[in-house]
Amino acid sequence: MVSSTSLLFSVFTLFSLLLLASSSKDNTPATITIPLTSTFTNNKPLRFLQHLATASLSRAHHLKHGKTSPLTQISLFPHSYGGHSIPLSFGTPPQKLSFLVDTGSHVLSSSSKILGCRNPKCVNTSSPDVHLGCPRCNGNSKNCSHACPPYSLQYGTGASSGDFLLENLNFPGKTIHEFLVGCTTSAVGEVTSAALAGFGRSMFSLPMQMGVKKFAYCLNSHDYDDTRNSSKLILDYSDGETKGLSYAPFLKNPPDFPIYYYLGVKDIKIGNKLLRIPSKYLAPGSDGRGGLMIDSGFAYGYMTGPVFKKVTNELKKQMSKYRRSLEAEAEIGVTPCYNFTGHKSIKIPDLIYQFRGGATMVVPGKNYFVLIHEISLACFPLTTDAGTNTLEFTPGPSIILGNSQHVDYYVEFDLKMSVLSCTFMHDTGCRCVPARNG
DSSP states (O other), rough: OOHHHHHHHHHEEOOOOOOOOOOOOOTHHHHHHHHEEEEEESSSSHHHHHHHHHHHHHHHHHHOOOOOOEEEEEEEEEEEEEEEEEEEEEEETEEEEEEEETHHHHHEOOOOEEOOOOOOOHHHHSSTTTTOOOTOOOOTTTTTSSSSOOOOEETEEEEEEEEEEEEEEEEEETEEEEEEEEEEEEEEEEEOSEEEEEEOOTSHHHHHTOOOEEEEEEEOOSSSSOOOOEEEEEEEEOOOOBTOEEEEBOOOOOEEEEEOOOOOEEEEETTTTEEOOGGGGGGGOTSSBBBBEEOOTTTSEOOOOOHHHHHHHHHHHTTTTSSOHHHOOOOOOSOEEEEEETTTSOOOEEEEEEETTEEEEEEEEHHHSEGGGGGGGGOOOOOTTTTTTOSSSSSSSSSEEEGGBTTTEEEEEETTTTTEEEEOOGTTTTTTTOOOOO
């Protein structure tokens, strides 16, 4: 993790706001593929896990209470703070920068000309009354030279603010002109070492700016380190259906949570045991409570108190042959933890989500437990606010599906058809990408 001081020199935070690309349609690639890297570290594992649990709870609180070919392939890389990043090229001449891929936000970065107060894009970033933030502009003049009011952003345990800019976003064979971004000028607390690339479900997201019809990724397995082994993020302009995937429709978002990707859950299992979780937790209500959101920016995930209790109680039953490590639980702040000293390995049951629409995601134990083999420790790192919140049914999603839970899955977000589709890549990891129809 970088300090807020070093962040000022190394990170620009880019808000991906509505864009009608002015680039030429000629010779536009059908797809863009970007390398995708994960972000974990193995240093001082107990302290790191403790920090990750704290940061995860902060992010869950922010997500739950915040109101806000046809292919382009991009390499996707893992990093030390629990996310996956992509390289993007901004500016003239182009400069390559690293961005955390986050389906729970709408943010990127660069530096260039400042967005004017009277620019229509400035209005789109805030409200029709944005001119009230421009007191030095006279009347309805469209030639006001003053800057658009600054933005502020909360993320994890940190916060940042900055100015809106206009910049070019460059891909091989495609340049998007006057891309609206935000450049961080101040930051406090701990923020990620990469800038944010918002892929959230709103007109402000990067895929919506680029006009893609779907995007997809497959996150490689990792060992909590800054590995340079990358997978791919695919930005897809085609209408073709991808073969071999199971589908789950995105649900209508509650008014207070418009940018998240909500999925309807029919059932949750631990191994073969059906947990019988009340339906009010499994789909979002009109009051904004309940439902499952999938979030690539969250390392492990979150479960509201009653769901967390059902899941962990069943885990304790099925893993009772291993010794609970209450010392580790107290030190780290997650539960349950198991010491498997004396065992060659530890057997963790699958966590299974059965979605409306037919898709089933089977999460193996290694993807939703943290295993520290050198001290024979295994911990369930999903966080909950059960101990700090007196409400039985808290606002926001009841379940947040973090990126570690969909490692080794090919996950496709179809923005046109409003569905999520996925398939487990089995022993091939993410080297293989499903074929497309059409």
